[in-house]
Amino acid sequence: MSGKDLGPPNLRFMKCEKWWRKHQPFLDNSGYRLRRKFDPSWKPPWKTNYEMFQSEERALHSSPYIMDATRIRDGRQVMLKRVSKSRFPLEVELSVFISSPPLSEDPNNHCVPIYDVLQSPYDPDFEILVMPRLRQFYSPSFDKFWMYVTSALRQIDRDVTILNIMLDASELHPKGFHPVKPRRNATFTGSAKHITRTEYWPRYFIIDFGMSRRCVPPEIPYEPVSNCGNRYVPEYIGSKEGDRCNPFPTDIFCLGSMLEQDFLHKHPPLQFLVPLVDDMIQKEPSLRPTISEVVHRFAVLCNSVTGYRFRKLVIPGNNAFFQRGRQLRHIVTLHPPLPISKFPVSPAINHYLRPFYTLTPSAALLDTMQRSSEGTN
Template sequence: MSRYIHEMEVYWFERRPFLEAAGYRLRPKFQPNFVATKPKNPGNFGDEYTVHHLREQIMDAERISDGTRVMLKWVSKKTHPFEVEIGRLFSSPPLSEDPQNHCIPIFDILQDPEEDDKQIIVMPRLMKFHKPVFDTVGEVVACFRQIFEGIQFMHQNYVAHRDCALLNIVIDPTQLYPYGFHPVIVWRNIANDNHAYSTTRTKCWPRYYIIDFGLSRRYDPSSGPPWEEVIHGADKTPPEHRNDWCNPFPTDIYFLGNLLKEDFIHSHESGRNGKGDHKPLHFLKPLVADMTQEDPSMRPTIDEVIERFDSLCARLSPWQLRGPGQAIPWHCWIEQRIRQIKNTLKGVPPLPLGYTPPTPLPLNDSMRAFYTKEPSDWKEKLQSEQGISAMDKPN
């Protein structure tokens, strides 16, 4: 095996012949006889031949037929039995053809030739959505319009994501990084010998996607509100996760509200956990407070979130929309102001044109309960179906 292969990459090195036969080529370092050349300007995180993805399930590749850059992910059927199923649901017509669908498209699903438990899904090569820093409030608004729309589409199809936190939202960087970026150290260029050039979201208005359906589930509304055993994802703070069971739809609302609060209103640059305070986004505080209420049943549905979000954003002036999207150092603030004055003089709009709010789903009492309540007979169901005392479960 090549000395350039990290232990996290052994699986992919061993699957190289299979992947090439299936139409996907790994980077040159995965070729058995590869010999590295000294990089011109190696980054602080290693050269092109030693850097590796932080998760062994993930690998970058190129589609041989047309050169499309893709990401590969192996999925365990035993550990995440519904991930491929839900990914295929949203990647197949008619759902894949709906513009409100922001679930990451799946190009291909490969069965591992040596391990029956593993499947390899092939997806576009996208980036985490929060870098580079959002330049304007308008960019934040345009982003969360899409995120809310994507979760609404999932909920309308009775799917709860159950882990829609910071790292499971991605951005199509095709125009944001017009010259490309390194697949591992994404802030470096493709050759990993310099910083990657990026423009602002205002210049390209990128599309955002929701990824990772390993914890996601689809429910039958005719069975009443879902009552799911808690599985902890990236965000460990939902109040209902202090219990053993919950309705996962209000928890999705909490995740989104907490994402806005912790990474935008209290963004990294100004401090987290209440220490920072980004005033240009204060208009979202009442909505965020409702989305993160202690009682899950009191949180708004995703339709109500979108309606209130659009109403709050409609009150902003063009200059407010051009304010900094996240907290930034003073010298960057001056540059940001100059950039927005130029955009104003050039007539560059602070929001994408042609926005149409997504259609809400009419909710009768039973459907509202499906998205917000716990089943009234859950104690009896647990007792009869699992043979355990309901008194052992939280009230």
């Protein structure tokens, strides 16, 4: 038996794939077409396991809750996400809220748009969010550190995990890319060709609002501690079931920790951000800056560094010769290296709102608030 003849194919659908395969007729009638593999009438064309292993049908999404699709009416590439109402009761509501006017009309809103919400006809616990097809923000790779900073850190006021920062790469890949293996082309026959961010500056988005909550000043938020993906949060260490805290300082800590681990430790030229990050990961929650203070200080720090310092630095691993060649081409074709020359320095938060974003009520204060509330009822 040769290396390319590994016996008869034996494709077994995963449980998550069966869920989407069952929903294929419903999704098709709703205007969203899945890949051919999920058509209930589809039969594998392979004759050997080798052929199966080389096919795109073997590729699986990293999460069982997402699926790629094509919007039938205009051919737009979209992503579907099934959301459990019992596990994440507010995710759909909040996702639609921040994706609707007037919030959606704000150019500073980088939350992923929601095109549609579908109710599963087979499982009342699940709704399906329809969103644009995005990819991880660091792919394709960056040419210059300045691009690395401006793309990722300008969005820091929206989430705390690097995996939830995505980019719309539709213009970077004029001929498309594969939804499961984005380094492959749309037909899964080779590498996905792309242009650089200098030639087209993409838009970045934040995804995943399953753990989000909507808080309104001036009442200080007081939420149960939860798993934010960072086990080193000081206020979570030693916490017991039922313990609560103000979630905003926790978000700042997780964000600062992410910047420290994924940016500062890996890219020494970003050390000018160390003072800001050190303040964000302070042990005492009330001493951490608010998100508006983070954005303000970040803009000031970036504006203090010359653009030349960033432009001359190549991301490690990139071929410097070809990178310099692309730079020369961009100069000749008059492509500016950045869409902006300076970061806008937004005003810091009003001082009277600072307790809302930084303080956790003490047990004594909560007891007083509770007695006051009972006395007015």
